[in-house]
Amino acid sequence: MSAQVPERYRNDFLREVEERVEEGRWVKMCMQCGVCAGSCPFGPHWEHSPQKIFMMIRAGKRAEVLGSDSMWMCTSCYNCIVRCPRKLPITHIMHGLANYAHRLGLAPKGQPTREFARLFWDNCIKQGRANELKLTLGLYFKDGLAAGIKTALAMKGIGLGMFKAKRINPMELFGGHRIKDVKGLHAIIAKAREIEDRRKGYTS
């Protein structure tokens, strides 16, 4: 953590979160009891607990919040939502924050959850349905060719088994099948993004 005195406790960032982040209007209702932090099964593995994230938002620590890996570590177990005495939809806020950080390009680079999410989204949207083979291989090779080959060889047995059981079709590697109207889907998504951008005031 940086030694410099953090930004002043203005309400600006809190207002930004309220306006632009999914369920962000709930952040101000947190009473800092820490039940979420104590309930999270991933607690010790994150940089900041939800309690701290909410306090950092109030403290105006914009860069630290949006650059935190915490939101990406959430497994959506919903323990925090169930236990929050103030009924904050914490899981949803965390996802909202992740999405917002991602959109602004401030999310941590190379964060595996973020990378996988991006891979999955691109894979889905391209043909209008998930191409499991390409998704798997994309995941294997995300860290480079050598690492990809190593992983692929290690998983060889399972792959062959799935092929024999007709769970994998190697032909999917070449194009793969798609939904009827891919163009239509792309138009829908472009429109949705345009609406979201307008509502949330994104310029990009």
Added chain:
Amino acid sequence: MADMKTAAYVCSGCGIGDRIDAKQLERIAQKEGKMQLVRGHEFLCSAEGVALIREDIAKEGVTHVAIAACSRRAKTDAFAFEGVAITRANLREGVIWSQPDTEDARELTQDMADDYVRMACAELKRMKVPAGNPDRGTSKRILVVGGGLSGMTAALAAAGAGYDVVIVEKQAALGGRAAQWHRRIPYRNPYDAPVETGIAELVAAAGAHPRIKVHVNATLAQTKGAPGRFSVSVCVEGGDMVTEEVGAIVQATGFTPYDIARLPELGGGTNPNVVDQAGLERLALEAAAKGEPIRRPSDGGEVKRVVFLQCAGQRDDSGAHLPYCSGHCCLTSIKQAMYFKDASPSIDTVVMYTDLRTPGLGEDFYRAGQARGILFTKGRASSVTADGALCKVAFRDLILDEDAAIDADLVVLATGMVANSGVNIDIPEEERQKMEVKPVSVLNLAYRQGPDMPQLKYGFTDSHFICFPYETRRTGIYAAGPVRRPMDMAQAAEDATGAALKAIQAVENAGLGRAAHPRVGDLSFPTARLEGCTQCKRCTVECPFGAIDEDEKRYPLFNESRCRRCGTCMGACPVRVISFENYSVDTVGNQIKAIDMPDEFSEKPRILVLACENDAYPALDMAAMSGAMYSAFVRVIPVRCLGSVNTIWITDALNGGWDGVMLMGCKKGDDYQCHFVKGSEMAAYRMSKTDDTLKQMGLETERVATYEVAITDVARVSQLINEYVAKIQEIGMSPMKGFA
């Protein structure tokens, strides 16, 4: 007493007859107890049974009645006979319900019942019929000291109930501190916004009420007398004296905010932009009068950001400031932050707390504050420094665990409440005179014990806050509002109503010559045989209620109306000259001597239990009701308060061959539960000195033991008895048997 006629009634109902030989009890009452009339009945509390007793009182001239049936706490409505002395032998809860229903236990159960009948008869013969307090006051007016929210509420409540009220207010007008408030914390649904204080309406109502007389710019120069006949000299405007005769007093003198000048590190007293909560109310009132937003005090600049520092000079364990929480300040800060948010949502408001305490439905108000965008930060401020017109607040963020700083146009310190209790009478007069700021008395009581009411802790007036709020240690004077503990306006209003009711009870009971709480309706009162008095002054000093003054010959002078009938004076008296008609050193001493003491070789030890009638005795009854069994070797005598236990009883018991003495009283200390405040504490102090006596007698110190027993200790009390009896059996029988 020549015209004394005793009668004993033995009931065999509720299964008593099945477990005990009731005929034998009748024989004992007649032969050993020497009762002039003895009757048995199988259902004594029935209309027929009660009629039998009534007829004996009317036709046979019975003046003293011993009822051997259930506990004295049961069937009190049936066994209420006016103009006679009554005692009860507890055969039901005290014997058959606390003993196993087996053939083996039969003998010991009968022994117990026999002894209780002997004890009742012995007590009865030493009792007199209480005549009622001769010191009756007839004034039913109520004096309210302090004309703030609490005082006016108490006055209106009492006046509304038909009692004349006098309000004495030090300031030039009614209203008190709340009149300087802009808005108050909401006290009814929906708890989401500050509401009008309503003080102006209250002032108008109190001023216009035909039963309320108001003295402003006035103080009490002297208060003397007792409930029903207080005579109060009021120093009114211009220095004139007016005498007011009143029956009871409500002290609602409120609080003073802790001086912010004592917090220079937070800018208190030095920085004009640092104010306390009262200061902010003042700014809000001024702004509202002009119809403008609140401005920065130093230069009238626009306020864009306000920081509220909670617990400023409160909850301090360093000893420099107030150690306690004032309870209302978190909600007050939320309310004040709303002043700004409601004027303009763009104003940043930060409430910095270590623990946010919003009792009751204040939680809704807290949520409403959050919804408005008030920022709550868990942190501890270390300094507030001026930076031009801005204040720089340095603090530790306790969630992010790092040092931080924040700029503000205005800083509000939530300082605590300091009670306006007057003089601390526990500090000797000479030392009070040497104090830097000489304390000023509120009541100026002409009591031997000092000019104001005793304080409990942190300067708040003692008011039995655990069990009986408003009950102070000066009978007929009741504390209400923040003078007795920190509280907000809603609590103060409720408090004031309660104190008004207490005052009404006091004047009514005083008029009838009866005791006030907790022995409400008791007609007995203490008298002293002054020929025997050695003027040791223990009674005057130890009386928890300041009921005893000294006359010109330095003998104790009882003010019966101030007396609560606890008997602490009786317990204190080394020469045993103080007694009540129906409760005296003799009534209890005679019971101790009345039992049939088995010899040293009988393996039947006898343990005397002196149990406080307020908590320990009911706990024993309830233990029996819930089926808890305890040793048949104990004999329980209820006492009014452990403070009334005279050490002669202990000495007599041990000399008489009793094997052990258990004293059961209420909790003592700062969080006392003693109904008479100091009784159990006095008893514990006296008993701490019995070890020497025991050693001189050649007895083990374990033979006298004191226990704190609460009314809720139902499961524990029988266990205590059984453990103690086991210990005595281990030590062995008393060597003192057979000499008395």
